[in-house]
Amino acid sequence: MRAVVQRVRRASVRVGDEVVGEIGPGLCVLVGVGRDDAEADADALAGKVLGLRIFEDDEGKMNKSLLESGGALLAVSQFTLFGDARKGRRPSFIEAMEPVGANLLFERYCEKSRAGGARVATGRFRAEMLVALENDGPVTLLLDTKKLF
Secondary structure: OEEEEEEEEEEEEEEOOEEEEEEOOEEEEEEEOEOOOOHHHHHHHHHHHHHOOOEEOOOOOEEEOHHHHOOEEEEEEOHHHHOEOOOOOOOEOOOEOOHHHHHHHHHHHHHHHHHOOOOEEEOOOOOOOEEEEEEEEEEEEEEEHHHOO
16 A cells, blocks of 8 residues: 655545545645555554654654544545556556455455554545645655555
């Protein structure tokens, strides 16, 4: 699984005129599921994101995790994180998992994050979404579970 993790002051997801997910301070996490991913990848990603010390402590150092900061998590499924644009001008998405399996692993990631203590809001799987965020820092990290072990 791949993720783009952004520390935010606020973030929201709209589908049409409906706000389907919204948070204040915390993390906006775009999550991509690859065709070779498994439950262990969802578990590892949830643990890694929850443990990242990227929030400032009282001395202004990035030393607190999401849970320690009291922030929330907005998770948005993003299959295009597995886009391969090395050849030509149109990205290939053959490395992304098929939708049914991808949704199961995305949901597992969200559930593991909740079980770990995070307040989790989400977008809507396979919907055309408008994601709005105010990046704080900016702090943006790229994670890949195949590179975590």
